[in-house]
Amino acid sequence: MIPVSALNAHGRTKTLTRSITLDAYYRTFGVSVIGAMDGRATGGVMAIDKEADAGGGRGAGRYAAASARRQPMRVQTDGSDGSLLVNVVLACGCALAAAVNAAAQLPGLPPVPLPDESVIFDTAEQPQVRVVVLTRGLEHPWGLAFLPDGRLLVTERPGRLRLVRGGVLDPTPVAGVPEVHAEGLAGLMDVALHPRFAENRLVYLTYSKPAGGGALVTLARGRLTDHGLADVRDIFQSDPVGGTAASRVVFAPDGSLFMTVGGAFGAATGGPRAQDPGDTVGKVVRLLDDGGIPDDNPFVGRDGYRPEIYSLGHRNQLGAALHPETGMLWANENGPLGGDEVNRIRAGANYGWPVVSYSREYAGGRVADRTFQAGMEPAEIVWLPSIAPSGMVFYDGDRFPNWRGHLFVGALRTGMIRNTGHLERIVFNEQGQEARREWLLTELRQRIRDVRQGPDGLLYVLTDADDGAVLRLEPVE
Numbered sequence: 001m002i003p004v005s006a007l008n009a010h011g012r013t014k015t016l017t018r019s020i021t022l023d024a025y026y027r028t029f030g031v032s033v034i035g036a037m038d039g040r041a042t043g044g045v046m047a048i049d050k051e052a053d054a055g056g057g058r059g060a061g062r063y064a065a066a067s068a069r070r071q072p073m074r075v076q077t078d079g080s081d082g083s084l085l086v087n088v089v090l091a092c093g094c095a096l097a098a099a100v101n102a103a104a105q106l107p108g109l110p111p112v113p114l115p116d117e118s119v120i121f122d123t124a125e126q127p128q129v130r131v132v133v134l135t136r137g138l139e140h141p142w143g144l145a146f147l148p149d150g151r152l153l154v155t156e157r158p159g160r161l162r163l164v165r166g167g168v169l170d171p172t173p174v175a176g177v178p179e180v181h182a183e184g185l186a187g188l189m190d191v192a193l194h195p196r197f198a199e200n201r202l203v204y205l206t207y208s209k210p211a212g213g214g215a216l217v218t219l220a221r222g223r224l225t226d227h228g229l230a231d232v233r234d235i236f237q238s239d240p241v242g243g244t245a246a247s248r249v250v251f252a253p254d255g256s257l258f259m260t261v262g263g264a265f266g267a268a269t270g271g272p273r274a275q276d277p278g279d280t281v282g283k284v285v286r287l288l289d290d291g292g293i294p295d296d297n298p299f300v301g302r303d304g305y306r307p308e309i310y311s312l313g314h315r316n317q318l319g320a321a322l323h324p325e326t327g328m329l330w331a332n333e334n335g336p337l338g339g340d341e342v343n344r345i346r347a348g349a350n351y352g353w354p355v356v357s358y359s360r361e362y363a364g365g366r367v368a369d370r371t372f373q374a375g376m377e378p379a380e381i382v383w384l385p386s387i388a389p390s391g392m393v394f395y396d397g398d399r400f401p402n403w404r405g406h407l408f409v410g411a412l413r414t415g416m417i418r419n420t421g422h423l424e425r426i427v428f429n430e431q432g433q434e435a436r437r438e439w440l441l442t443e444l445r446q447r448i449r450d451v452r453q454g455p456d457g458l459l460y461v462l463t464d465a466d467d468g469a470v471l472r473l474e475p476v477e
Ligand SMILES: [Ca+2]
Pocket: 313, 341, 351, 352, 353, 356, 357, 377, 378, 379
Protein backbone atom coordinates (compact mmCIF):
# COMPACT_ATOMS: atom_id res chain seq x y z
CA MET A 1 0.00 0.00 0.00
CA ILE A 2 1.19 3.51 -0.69
CA PRO A 3 -0.26 6.56 1.02
CA VAL A 4 -2.28 8.72 -1.30
CA SER A 5 -3.16 12.33 -0.79
CA ALA A 6 -6.76 12.87 -1.70
CA LEU A 7 -8.57 15.85 -3.12
CA ASN A 8 -12.32 15.89 -2.62
CA ALA A 9 -14.84 17.57 -4.90
CA HIS A 10 -14.47 20.83 -2.97
CA GLY A 11 -10.73 20.88 -3.51
CA ARG A 12 -9.88 19.95 0.08
CA THR A 13 -7.08 17.50 0.58
CA LYS A 14 -6.90 14.62 2.96
CA THR A 15 -4.72 11.58 3.06
CA LEU A 16 -5.87 8.06 2.47
CA THR A 17 -3.93 4.88 2.69
CA ARG A 18 -4.69 3.56 -0.69
CA SER A 19 -2.98 2.59 -3.86
CA ILE A 20 -4.08 1.70 -7.30
CA THR A 21 -3.18 -0.68 -10.04
CA LEU A 22 -0.92 1.71 -11.85
CA ASP A 23 0.61 -0.85 -14.07
CA ALA A 24 -2.75 -2.10 -15.21
CA TYR A 25 -3.75 1.40 -16.13
CA TYR A 26 -0.56 2.09 -18.01
CA ARG A 27 -1.00 -1.07 -19.94
CA THR A 28 -4.68 -0.63 -20.57
CA PHE A 29 -4.86 3.07 -21.24
CA GLY A 30 -1.27 3.95 -22.00
CA VAL A 31 -1.22 7.18 -20.12
CA SER A 32 0.65 8.44 -17.14
CA VAL A 33 -1.41 8.35 -14.02
CA ILE A 34 -1.47 11.53 -12.00
CA GLY A 35 -4.62 11.02 -10.03
CA ALA A 36 -7.49 8.77 -9.27
CA MET A 37 -11.18 9.06 -8.74
CA ASP A 38 -13.20 7.09 -6.30
CA GLY A 39 -16.95 7.19 -5.95
CA ARG A 40 -19.46 5.03 -4.18
CA ALA A 41 -20.62 3.29 -7.28
CA THR A 42 -17.84 4.12 -9.64
CA GLY A 43 -14.15 4.54 -9.39
CA GLY A 44 -11.25 4.79 -11.69
CA VAL A 45 -8.00 6.44 -12.38
CA MET A 46 -7.55 9.93 -13.60
CA ALA A 47 -4.89 9.81 -16.21
CA ILE A 48 -3.19 12.25 -18.49
CA ASP A 49 -0.65 12.37 -21.16
CA LYS A 50 1.41 15.42 -21.83
CA GLU A 51 0.24 15.60 -25.41
CA ALA A 52 -3.28 16.24 -24.13
CA ASP A 53 -4.29 19.82 -23.72
CA ALA A 54 -4.74 19.44 -20.00
CA GLY A 55 -4.70 16.69 -17.51
CA GLY A 56 -8.37 17.00 -18.15
CA GLY A 57 -9.19 19.36 -20.93
CA ARG A 58 -12.43 18.23 -22.38
CA GLY A 59 -11.16 15.08 -24.00
CA ALA A 60 -9.26 13.77 -21.05
CA GLY A 61 -12.12 14.54 -18.68
CA ARG A 62 -14.40 12.31 -20.69
CA TYR A 63 -11.65 9.80 -20.96
CA ALA A 64 -11.17 9.51 -17.24
CA ALA A 65 -14.88 9.27 -16.62
CA ALA A 66 -15.17 6.55 -19.21
CA SER A 67 -12.36 4.66 -17.57
CA ALA A 68 -14.14 4.95 -14.28
CA ARG A 69 -17.35 3.52 -15.64
CA ARG A 70 -15.63 0.62 -17.23
CA GLN A 71 -13.42 -0.45 -14.40
CA PRO A 72 -14.40 -0.04 -10.79
CA MET A 73 -11.52 1.03 -8.63
CA ARG A 74 -9.30 -1.72 -7.41
CA VAL A 75 -6.88 -1.19 -4.61
CA GLN A 76 -3.62 -3.03 -4.84
CA THR A 77 -0.18 -2.40 -3.64
CA ASP A 78 2.47 -1.18 -5.97
CA GLY A 79 4.34 1.12 -3.65
CA SER A 80 7.89 0.09 -4.41
CA ASP A 81 8.42 3.44 -6.01
CA GLY A 82 7.69 6.44 -3.82
CA SER A 83 7.32 8.62 -6.88
CA LEU A 84 4.07 6.88 -7.68
CA LEU A 85 2.16 8.83 -5.05
CA VAL A 86 -1.01 10.01 -6.68
CA ASN A 87 -3.81 12.42 -5.97
CA VAL A 88 -7.22 10.93 -5.56
CA VAL A 89 -10.27 12.88 -6.49
CA LEU A 90 -13.08 11.85 -4.22
CA ALA A 91 -16.37 12.35 -5.90
CA CYS A 92 -19.58 10.54 -6.40
CA GLY A 93 -22.57 10.67 -8.69
CA CYS A 94 -22.88 13.80 -10.75
CA ALA A 95 -19.95 15.50 -9.03
CA LEU A 96 -17.56 13.10 -10.69
CA ALA A 97 -17.00 14.74 -14.05
CA ALA A 98 -16.88 18.24 -12.60
CA ALA A 99 -14.29 17.21 -10.07
CA VAL A 100 -12.17 15.63 -12.74
CA ASN A 101 -12.21 18.69 -14.91
CA ALA A 102 -11.52 21.06 -12.06
CA ALA A 103 -8.61 19.02 -10.89
CA ALA A 104 -7.18 18.58 -14.32
CA GLN A 105 -7.30 21.94 -16.02
CA LEU A 106 -3.88 23.32 -16.86
CA PRO A 107 -3.21 27.04 -17.01
CA GLY A 108 -3.14 28.52 -20.46
CA LEU A 109 -3.20 31.61 -22.62
CA PRO A 110 -6.59 32.64 -23.98
CA PRO A 111 -7.32 30.80 -27.23
CA VAL A 112 -7.28 32.74 -30.50
CA PRO A 113 -9.74 31.83 -33.27
CA LEU A 114 -8.16 31.03 -36.61
CA PRO A 115 -8.24 34.13 -38.78
CA ASP A 116 -10.52 34.37 -41.80
CA GLU A 117 -7.96 36.31 -43.79
CA SER A 118 -4.43 35.20 -44.51
CA VAL A 119 -1.84 36.43 -42.01
CA ILE A 120 1.71 37.56 -42.72
CA PHE A 121 4.49 36.81 -40.27
CA ASP A 122 8.08 37.98 -40.03
CA THR A 123 10.65 35.21 -39.89
CA ALA A 124 14.32 35.18 -39.02
CA GLU A 125 15.95 33.83 -42.15
CA GLN A 126 13.33 33.93 -44.83
CA PRO A 127 11.41 36.92 -46.20
CA GLN A 128 7.92 37.17 -44.73
CA VAL A 129 5.62 34.20 -44.77
CA ARG A 130 1.89 34.22 -45.47
CA VAL A 131 -0.32 31.73 -43.63
CA VAL A 132 -3.54 30.75 -45.35
CA VAL A 133 -6.31 28.73 -43.72
CA LEU A 134 -6.86 26.31 -46.57
CA THR A 135 -9.54 24.04 -45.07
CA ARG A 136 -11.53 23.99 -41.85
CA GLY A 137 -14.01 21.57 -40.37
CA LEU A 138 -11.65 18.66 -39.71
CA GLU A 139 -12.10 16.97 -36.34
CA HIS A 140 -8.67 16.54 -34.78
CA PRO A 141 -6.78 15.93 -38.03
CA TRP A 142 -3.64 13.81 -37.44
CA GLY A 143 -1.84 13.05 -40.68
CA LEU A 144 -1.96 14.00 -44.34
CA ALA A 145 -0.74 12.79 -47.70
CA PHE A 146 -0.70 14.38 -51.16
CA LEU A 147 -2.35 12.40 -53.95
CA PRO A 148 -0.83 12.69 -57.44
CA ASP A 149 -4.03 14.35 -58.68
CA GLY A 150 -3.53 17.27 -56.29
CA ARG A 151 -6.02 16.19 -53.65
CA LEU A 152 -5.10 15.88 -49.98
CA LEU A 153 -5.86 12.83 -47.86
CA VAL A 154 -6.31 13.80 -44.22
CA THR A 155 -6.96 11.50 -41.27
CA GLU A 156 -9.26 12.56 -38.46
CA ARG A 157 -8.48 11.00 -35.10
CA PRO A 158 -12.04 9.78 -34.39
CA GLY A 159 -11.64 7.42 -37.35
CA ARG A 160 -12.38 9.16 -40.63
CA LEU A 161 -10.28 9.63 -43.75
CA ARG A 162 -11.13 12.82 -45.65
CA LEU A 163 -10.39 14.22 -49.08
CA VAL A 164 -9.64 17.87 -49.77
CA ARG A 165 -9.68 19.19 -53.32
CA GLY A 166 -8.58 22.75 -54.02
CA GLY A 167 -9.02 23.59 -50.35
CA VAL A 168 -12.60 22.26 -50.29
CA LEU A 169 -13.35 19.42 -47.89
CA ASP A 170 -15.36 16.60 -49.45
CA PRO A 171 -18.33 16.21 -47.07
CA THR A 172 -18.30 12.42 -47.49
CA PRO A 173 -15.49 10.61 -45.68
CA VAL A 174 -13.59 7.91 -47.58
CA ALA A 175 -15.30 4.58 -46.93
CA GLY A 176 -13.49 1.50 -45.70
CA VAL A 177 -11.48 2.81 -42.74
CA PRO A 178 -11.20 0.15 -40.01
CA GLU A 179 -12.95 0.67 -36.69
CA VAL A 180 -10.62 2.57 -34.36
CA HIS A 181 -10.22 2.80 -30.60
CA ALA A 182 -11.21 6.48 -30.43
CA GLU A 183 -10.76 7.56 -26.85
CA GLY A 184 -8.67 10.33 -25.37
CA LEU A 185 -5.84 10.94 -27.83
CA ALA A 186 -6.20 7.56 -29.49
CA GLY A 187 -7.74 6.76 -32.83
CA LEU A 188 -6.82 7.04 -36.47
CA MET A 189 -3.35 8.47 -36.85
CA ASP A 190 -1.02 8.60 -39.83
CA VAL A 191 -1.55 8.13 -43.55
CA ALA A 192 1.08 7.39 -46.20
CA LEU A 193 1.03 6.43 -49.86
CA HIS A 194 2.95 3.52 -51.31
CA PRO A 195 5.98 4.81 -53.27
CA ARG A 196 4.35 3.33 -56.40
CA PHE A 197 0.88 4.61 -55.52
CA ALA A 198 0.28 5.76 -59.10
CA GLU A 199 0.38 2.08 -60.15
CA ASN A 200 -1.06 0.23 -57.15
CA ARG A 201 -3.22 2.86 -55.35
CA LEU A 202 -2.11 1.51 -51.97
CA VAL A 203 -2.75 3.68 -48.89
CA TYR A 204 -1.32 2.91 -45.43
CA LEU A 205 -2.98 3.94 -42.17
CA THR A 206 -1.73 3.67 -38.60
CA TYR A 207 -4.42 3.44 -35.96
CA SER A 208 -5.32 2.33 -32.51
CA LYS A 209 -7.28 -0.90 -32.87
CA PRO A 210 -9.74 -1.80 -30.11
CA ALA A 211 -8.67 -4.91 -28.23
CA GLY A 212 -9.95 -6.06 -24.86
CA GLY A 213 -10.33 -2.64 -23.26
CA GLY A 214 -6.97 -1.48 -24.59
CA ALA A 215 -5.60 -1.24 -28.06
CA LEU A 216 -3.09 -2.50 -30.59
CA VAL A 217 -1.03 -0.05 -32.61
CA THR A 218 -1.91 -1.27 -36.05
CA LEU A 219 -0.87 -0.69 -39.64
CA ALA A 220 -3.55 -1.25 -42.27
CA ARG A 221 -3.32 -0.95 -45.98
CA GLY A 222 -5.99 -0.68 -48.64
CA ARG A 223 -6.45 0.33 -52.23
CA LEU A 224 -7.96 3.75 -52.90
CA THR A 225 -10.81 3.53 -55.39
CA ASP A 226 -13.52 5.97 -56.43
CA HIS A 227 -15.73 4.29 -53.83
CA GLY A 228 -13.35 4.34 -50.89
CA LEU A 229 -10.70 1.95 -49.64
CA ALA A 230 -10.89 -1.60 -50.95
CA ASP A 231 -9.12 -4.79 -49.86
CA VAL A 232 -8.32 -3.27 -46.47
CA ARG A 233 -6.34 -5.48 -44.15
CA ASP A 234 -4.10 -5.12 -41.12
CA ILE A 235 -0.48 -5.92 -41.94
CA PHE A 236 1.06 -5.25 -38.52
CA GLN A 237 -0.26 -5.18 -34.95
CA SER A 238 1.75 -4.27 -31.89
CA ASP A 239 1.61 -6.02 -28.58
CA PRO A 240 -1.32 -4.75 -26.45
CA VAL A 241 -0.78 -1.20 -25.33
CA GLY A 242 -2.54 1.86 -24.04
CA GLY A 243 -4.86 3.71 -26.33
CA THR A 244 -2.74 6.83 -26.62
CA ALA A 245 0.26 5.04 -28.09
CA ALA A 246 1.27 7.02 -31.15
CA SER A 247 2.45 5.87 -34.55
CA ARG A 248 3.80 7.33 -37.77
CA VAL A 249 4.62 5.47 -40.95
CA VAL A 250 7.36 6.49 -43.39
CA PHE A 251 8.54 4.70 -46.52
CA ALA A 252 12.29 4.24 -46.87
CA PRO A 253 14.16 4.76 -50.16
CA ASP A 254 14.50 0.96 -50.56
CA GLY A 255 10.72 0.47 -50.52
CA SER A 256 10.52 -0.93 -46.99
CA LEU A 257 8.65 1.08 -44.39
CA PHE A 258 9.33 2.36 -40.91
CA MET A 259 6.56 2.49 -38.35
CA THR A 260 6.91 4.02 -34.89
CA VAL A 261 5.17 2.14 -32.08
CA GLY A 262 4.82 4.33 -29.01
CA GLY A 263 3.13 3.69 -25.71
CA ALA A 264 6.02 2.89 -23.35
CA PHE A 265 4.68 5.32 -20.75
CA GLY A 266 5.84 5.60 -17.18
CA ALA A 267 9.44 5.04 -16.20
CA ALA A 268 8.61 2.32 -13.70
CA THR A 269 5.61 0.77 -15.39
CA GLY A 270 5.22 0.76 -19.17
CA GLY A 271 8.64 2.28 -19.80
CA PRO A 272 10.69 -0.90 -19.40
CA ARG A 273 8.75 -2.36 -22.32
CA ALA A 274 10.83 -0.07 -24.54
CA GLN A 275 13.92 -2.02 -23.46
CA ASP A 276 12.29 -5.44 -23.89
CA PRO A 277 13.41 -6.90 -27.24
CA GLY A 278 10.53 -9.36 -27.14
CA ASP A 279 7.92 -6.57 -27.14
CA THR A 280 7.13 -4.28 -30.08
CA VAL A 281 6.02 -1.38 -27.86
CA GLY A 282 8.45 1.54 -27.59
CA LYS A 283 10.17 0.63 -30.86
CA VAL A 284 10.65 1.58 -34.46
CA VAL A 285 9.72 -1.41 -36.58
CA ARG A 286 10.75 -1.94 -40.20
CA LEU A 287 8.51 -3.92 -42.53
CA LEU A 288 8.11 -4.80 -46.17
CA ASP A 289 5.25 -3.09 -47.96
CA ASP A 290 3.02 -6.13 -47.36
CA GLY A 291 3.88 -6.38 -43.65
CA GLY A 292 6.56 -9.01 -44.13
CA ILE A 293 9.87 -8.81 -42.33
CA PRO A 294 12.94 -7.69 -44.27
CA ASP A 295 15.77 -10.25 -44.16
CA ASP A 296 18.25 -7.53 -43.28
CA ASN A 297 16.46 -6.22 -40.20
CA PRO A 298 19.04 -5.94 -37.40
CA PHE A 299 17.63 -8.61 -35.08
CA VAL A 300 16.43 -11.24 -37.53
CA GLY A 301 17.33 -14.65 -36.15
CA ARG A 302 18.44 -13.42 -32.74
CA ASP A 303 16.95 -15.23 -29.75
CA GLY A 304 14.49 -13.21 -27.71
CA TYR A 305 14.22 -10.43 -30.27
CA ARG A 306 11.18 -9.59 -32.34
CA PRO A 307 12.43 -9.54 -35.92
CA GLU A 308 10.31 -6.49 -36.78
CA ILE A 309 12.38 -4.28 -34.46
CA TYR A 310 14.66 -1.73 -36.09
CA SER A 311 15.47 0.37 -33.01
CA LEU A 312 14.46 0.27 -29.37
CA GLY A 313 14.27 2.40 -26.24
CA HIS A 314 11.59 4.87 -27.37
CA ARG A 315 8.70 6.27 -25.34
CA ASN A 316 6.04 7.73 -27.63
CA GLN A 317 6.93 8.90 -31.10
CA LEU A 318 4.54 11.31 -32.76
CA GLY A 319 6.75 12.38 -35.64
CA ALA A 320 9.11 10.80 -38.15
CA ALA A 321 10.69 11.91 -41.41
CA LEU A 322 13.41 10.89 -43.84
CA HIS A 323 16.41 13.13 -44.19
CA PRO A 324 16.36 14.30 -47.81
CA GLU A 325 20.12 13.89 -48.38
CA THR A 326 21.09 10.88 -46.29
CA GLY A 327 17.79 8.99 -46.61
CA MET A 328 18.08 8.26 -42.91
CA LEU A 329 15.02 8.10 -40.66
CA TRP A 330 14.75 10.74 -37.96
CA ALA A 331 12.01 10.44 -35.33
CA ASN A 332 10.89 12.53 -32.40
CA GLU A 333 9.44 11.32 -29.14
CA ASN A 334 7.66 12.86 -26.20
CA GLY A 335 9.07 12.68 -22.71
CA PRO A 336 6.71 13.40 -19.84
CA LEU A 337 7.95 16.74 -18.36
CA GLY A 338 10.88 17.87 -20.48
CA GLY A 339 13.20 15.61 -22.37
CA ASP A 340 11.34 15.48 -25.66
CA GLU A 341 13.81 14.26 -28.26
CA VAL A 342 14.66 14.03 -31.93
CA ASN A 343 16.80 11.01 -32.79
CA ARG A 344 18.60 9.78 -35.87
CA ILE A 345 17.36 6.23 -36.12
CA ARG A 346 20.12 3.67 -36.71
CA ALA A 347 19.51 -0.03 -37.28
CA GLY A 348 19.73 -1.96 -34.04
CA ALA A 349 20.39 1.07 -31.84
CA ASN A 350 18.95 1.66 -28.39
CA TYR A 351 17.66 5.17 -27.68
CA GLY A 352 17.60 4.74 -23.95
CA TRP A 353 14.08 5.27 -22.63
CA PRO A 354 13.59 5.00 -19.64
CA VAL A 355 17.16 4.20 -18.58
CA VAL A 356 18.55 7.54 -19.71
CA SER A 357 16.42 10.66 -20.00
CA TYR A 358 16.28 14.41 -19.40
CA SER A 359 12.63 14.04 -18.30
CA ARG A 360 10.83 14.33 -15.06
CA GLU A 361 7.70 12.34 -14.37
CA TYR A 362 4.48 14.34 -14.15
CA ALA A 363 4.66 14.08 -10.37
CA GLY A 364 8.08 15.77 -10.47
CA GLY A 365 10.62 13.02 -9.79
CA ARG A 366 13.37 12.38 -12.29
CA VAL A 367 12.78 9.60 -14.74
CA ALA A 368 16.37 8.41 -14.65
CA ASP A 369 19.52 9.15 -12.67
CA ARG A 370 21.50 9.85 -15.84
CA THR A 371 21.02 11.47 -19.21
CA PHE A 372 23.33 9.21 -21.21
CA GLN A 373 25.42 6.10 -20.90
CA ALA A 374 27.54 3.91 -23.11
CA GLY A 375 25.60 1.70 -25.47
CA MET A 376 22.65 4.06 -25.71
CA GLU A 377 22.24 6.68 -28.39
CA PRO A 378 22.18 10.30 -27.22
CA ALA A 379 19.35 12.39 -28.60
CA GLU A 380 20.22 14.69 -31.48
CA ILE A 381 17.86 17.38 -30.16
CA VAL A 382 16.37 17.72 -26.68
CA TRP A 383 13.68 20.08 -25.43
CA LEU A 384 13.52 21.47 -21.91
CA PRO A 385 10.79 22.33 -21.25
CA SER A 386 8.69 20.10 -23.45
CA ILE A 387 7.05 21.26 -26.64
CA ALA A 388 5.09 18.01 -27.18
CA PRO A 389 6.57 17.46 -30.66
CA SER A 390 4.28 15.88 -33.22
CA GLY A 391 4.57 15.53 -37.02
CA MET A 392 7.79 16.74 -38.62
CA VAL A 393 9.46 17.14 -42.00
CA PHE A 394 12.76 18.20 -43.52
CA TYR A 395 12.19 20.98 -46.01
CA ASP A 396 13.88 20.48 -49.38
CA GLY A 397 11.65 22.45 -51.73
CA ASP A 398 12.46 25.57 -53.72
CA ARG A 399 9.78 28.00 -52.51
CA PHE A 400 11.62 28.79 -49.26
CA PRO A 401 15.24 28.62 -50.43
CA ASN A 402 16.62 29.81 -47.08
CA TRP A 403 14.88 26.95 -45.30
CA ARG A 404 16.33 24.09 -47.33
CA GLY A 405 17.61 21.29 -45.13
CA HIS A 406 15.87 22.62 -42.03
CA LEU A 407 13.72 20.43 -39.83
CA PHE A 408 10.17 21.63 -39.11
CA VAL A 409 8.47 20.14 -36.06
CA GLY A 410 4.86 20.66 -35.00
CA ALA A 411 4.52 21.48 -31.30
CA LEU A 412 1.28 20.80 -29.46
CA ARG A 413 2.01 22.69 -26.27
CA THR A 414 5.00 24.35 -24.67
CA GLY A 415 5.98 24.03 -21.03
CA MET A 416 2.63 22.64 -19.83
CA ILE A 417 0.84 25.89 -20.73
CA ARG A 418 -2.21 25.53 -22.97
CA ASN A 419 -2.51 27.39 -26.28
CA THR A 420 1.23 27.63 -26.80
CA GLY A 421 1.57 25.24 -29.73
CA HIS A 422 3.78 26.38 -32.61
CA LEU A 423 5.89 25.27 -35.52
CA GLU A 424 9.54 24.89 -34.72
CA ARG A 425 12.31 25.31 -37.30
CA ILE A 426 15.66 23.74 -36.55
CA VAL A 427 18.82 24.59 -38.45
CA PHE A 428 21.89 22.36 -38.64
CA ASN A 429 25.55 23.15 -39.22
CA GLU A 430 27.74 21.52 -41.86
CA GLN A 431 28.35 18.55 -39.57
CA GLY A 432 24.60 18.03 -39.26
CA GLN A 433 24.54 19.24 -35.66
CA GLU A 434 21.89 21.54 -34.27
CA ALA A 435 22.80 25.20 -34.82
CA ARG A 436 19.68 27.24 -33.95
CA ARG A 437 15.90 27.12 -33.57
CA GLU A 438 13.08 29.47 -34.46
CA TRP A 439 9.47 29.36 -33.27
CA LEU A 440 6.91 30.07 -35.97
CA LEU A 441 3.12 30.54 -35.81
CA THR A 442 3.17 31.20 -32.05
CA GLU A 443 0.60 34.01 -32.50
CA LEU A 444 -1.98 31.51 -33.77
CA ARG A 445 -1.92 29.63 -30.43
CA GLN A 446 -2.83 26.38 -32.15
CA ARG A 447 -1.80 22.84 -31.35
CA ILE A 448 0.25 21.84 -34.41
CA ARG A 449 -0.31 18.15 -35.11
CA ASP A 450 1.52 17.68 -38.38
CA VAL A 451 3.61 19.48 -40.96
CA ARG A 452 4.40 18.28 -44.48
CA GLN A 453 5.93 19.64 -47.62
CA GLY A 454 3.55 19.71 -50.57
CA PRO A 455 4.52 18.79 -54.12
CA ASP A 456 4.25 22.54 -54.79
CA GLY A 457 7.15 23.18 -52.38
CA LEU A 458 4.89 24.89 -49.81
CA LEU A 459 4.48 23.78 -46.21
CA TYR A 460 1.16 22.37 -45.00
CA VAL A 461 0.25 22.28 -41.34
CA LEU A 462 -2.58 20.55 -39.44
CA THR A 463 -4.07 22.12 -36.32
CA ASP A 464 -5.33 19.75 -33.65
CA ALA A 465 -8.78 20.97 -32.60
CA ASP A 466 -12.45 20.01 -32.63
CA ASP A 467 -12.64 22.30 -35.65
CA GLY A 468 -9.18 21.60 -36.99
CA ALA A 469 -7.68 23.09 -40.12
CA VAL A 470 -5.15 22.69 -42.87
CA LEU A 471 -2.89 25.74 -43.03
CA ARG A 472 -0.59 26.54 -45.93
CA LEU A 473 2.60 28.56 -45.57
CA GLU A 474 3.59 30.57 -48.63
CA PRO A 475 6.49 32.96 -49.23
CA VAL A 476 5.51 36.62 -49.60
CA GLU A 477 7.18 37.42 -52.89
CA1 LIG B 1 16.37 8.80 -25.64
